[in-house]
Amino acid sequence: MRKKQLIVATVVALSASMMMQSCIGSFALFNKVKTWNEHVGDKFVNEIVFVAMWILPVYELCFAADLFILNSIEFWSGENPALAEVKVIDGKDAQYLVASNEAGYTITNQTTKQVTRFNFNAEENSWYLENNGEEVKLFTFVDDTHVDVLTRDGSYTRVELSQPGVLAYQQLVGVGGTAFALK
8 A cells, every 4th residue: 555655646746846847936925035134134133033034934934935826826927926016105296106026117196097117128128118008118228338218309319327428318308407317
């Protein structure tokens, strides 16, 4: 009887390993908790919190949630819910809900329910603005110190990522003040 159970267990283990061979997942929830723990205080406080979180089983629960739920969602949908962040921003005229994930940002005006999306295209190294179903490329990173930025006439101009470069761009598009100045 034990031999039959061993054979069944082996077949199940091999089948499971073949089905999940290329999806280890990002373990985003576990890594978020671990990263938070690393920045709680000095190394002694971090160690105390680390041990307490193993004893309370915070780490074990986060790891299990990643392993059985969140990584599966990430595999099938392409996005891990633990990577999304949501913040409420009080603007001058309205309150905005800002949700971020690996692909960009979604900004929802809580009053009008208008949704604006900023999407990052990694292949092009570009940021896009999506509003009412229309998408416009805002800028493309050329290298570490330059971007190609959209101008008012729909063309793109190369801007140096420095205070003089940003000021020149502001003058080109007619934006005054120092709201965009780099510090």
